[in-house]
Amino acid sequence: MEHERRKTRAWVLHPELKSDPERRVAGPALEEAVSLARALPDLDVVGSEIVRLARPHPGLLFGTGKVEELKQRIKEADAELVLVDGPLSPVQQRNLEREWKVKILDRTGLILEIFSDRAATREGVLQVEMAALSYQRTRLVRAWTHLERQRGGLGFVGGPGETQIEADRRAIDEQLVRLQRQLDKVVRTRTLHRAARAKVPYPIVALVGYTNAGKSTLFNRLTGADVMAKDMLFATLDPTMRRVALPDGPEVILSDTVGFISDLPTELVAAFRATLEEVLGADLILHVRDISHEETDEQAADVATILADLGVADDRPMFEVWNKIDQLDEDGREAAIARAARDEHVYPISALTGEGLDVLLQAVATALVGRRFEDELHLTFEDGRRRAWLFEQDVILSEDQTDEGFTIRVRWTEKQARRYAAL
Template identity: 70%
Template sequence: MTGQEENGATRKGPTRALVLHPDLKSERRRRAPELALAEAVSLAAALADLAVTGAEVVRLARPQPGMLFGAGKIEELKARIEADEVELVLIDGPVTPVQQRNLEREWKVKLLDRTGLILEIFADRAHTREGVLQVELAALSYQRTRLVRAWTHLERQRGGLGFVGGPGETQIEADRRAIDEEVVKIRRQLAKVVRTRELHRAARRKVPFPIVALVGYTNAGKSTLFNRMTGAEVLAKDMLFATLDPTMRGVLLPSGKKVILSDTVGFISDLPTQLVAAFRATLEEVLEADLILHVRDIAHPETEEQAADVREILESLGVEEEVPVFEVWNKIDLLTLEQRAALLVQDARTPGIHTVSALSGEGLEALLDAISTALDDRRTIETLTLGFEEGRARAWLHEQGVVKAERDGDEGHEMTVALTERQRAQLERLRQG
């Protein structure tokens, strides 16, 4: 994607892209088409070596099975593609393999749907071994369904997945065999990486520091808040999916309590199903968190819709109800004085809501105090008697670092422990089964 061969010479410069958002009347969408298009343009801007030359909402009564758009619209877009020297068309929505092949032939350009684009971005952003492997596995799953065209994954010349450039169509059966062999190989490598991560997590469980996980819609300001709270220098840009690999740092709260803060990948509406499955391991820190900070871009016109998407994904990941969640309303520095005043009133009246500006640090001290209080309030000391046969539960309590005192009694191990609600629920499940 860094250049194309034209008349034997390499034409340098970014790939020229046209972004199209199909607005289907048959779909009841929560989001305004214009805002959905703006998000798609932001997604495109997050991909290196890409220049968006134009963007358009295409209203459709119904998608055409073979070409997605009607004949007249296809001709109109073809003229625009040729006039603007577009090399890549990004369609913000699902495109079937047949539609993709036909449109590419008609327009004589490469085409990516929303899933393909997000996979390209993830490939550019993933840096850890596990992140890279998870992206490749998701890409293979996606590409296997599109074997009416080339599988160019292994022949790429750039940092992405090769969907944008590469050779033409190859034999489908050869492609399928190559993909299946690669999937087996990647799963073996991933199993080793996951085992290593589990060892690291097991070691960390022995250190009795609560985990606080940052989650939120992509570009909500999680990484900026993470940097502000930890003094770290994680990549924080006004760009979708600026953070992909989980980052963890220790934070000393004003109360003197130490916690582990975890920054995670940003969520997004219509996240490809392959990525929800592939990145479950990346989001394991959220599943183990003692407190979740749901960071929201409160200045965004669709902040409520974005928040609903985040809650839906958290639920699909299996985050337990016992885990407390704070809503951190970020970017108040972008609001008018009247808007800020109204939010501050709501903040004062509603438990679990905290207004901040990660950029300026406003509201951060109150947030840190609230985190400390929440973690203290939710940990209670109690005495348990575990039967001598309950060695697994006893070992788990020691791993969690919650045992304050222990002695052997007539009926078993008498243990004084400091448990959160979440840990108590986990212990009950462990003892029952």
């Protein structure tokens, strides 16, 4: 029996900058950073803490006294990796690694590791590689000695210093060009697939939301698909698409997308734009929110910002799906349901228990095809074409033959009624 791979012991730090007017509430931010770390199967989080700073130190981020204090705690915990939940300059990263004698990753580096671990499709893998190379390129001031040691005889000539950094940059730029060519081919193939799908008359419904809001759990419940829906951040990275027949409504293509997250590094938004392009082409967007989370409003604002950055117009039909109402206490649950009732675009549900899903699906069907109503039609025997059309549309509730022809009860939309009249 194979031994389980030893996990890397990680310590998570959330720097709370008092000078930053847009800083997030420190407690939930640290929790999210720990969840990010736990999303990597090779990490074992052995400690975490909030570090309050008046202002960032240019060379070390933290003051020298705090650096020494943290060094002791990291050493006592026998941590091998420190995750700093925020941006680190290459100089700060190099200096802290020297001081603490451990590997250090900032928030962008950690998210890239998770993306790399999760990406499943060819496109996702290519985009992760490109984002990682772009990030690495900015850190060559720190990395050249490390790169030179590792590369040995791979044809990189020149000694250390500026020459080596330039050689590394050139190598990265050449690799980026190669990856971009491959990505263009993959995207072209996807465009062809999308064009083929556009001929299928199924509307696209895209699930979007903050990471861990329960999108994959909802997707699985609606489609019966086995998409990874673990309680971890970024459980889904590549859009997963399935056909779903709405009750008493049309068939739709449901698309589950990567979770959004606050302070998502800009290079990652750009790298994953194509992954999220299904959202741009969606007929209806379902914004899934974890309504039980204490920062649900801030998370919703982050999602709105990223959708705007992606170019999703304000006029795109969108419902808010308030998920996890089963995790609220009785008062909170009743308050959320009462608030949702005042807005026709908000639907409280539990993807886990199924509560509220029938109302949501009815609303989706109505939004996509219009409200349905019942009608009685009288057709003569000569009306074969109209009768065949009704069967094609699957709107017939009952049919009785009479002496003159047929009496047919239908349930249809205004649009179908108009098309029938024009036959």
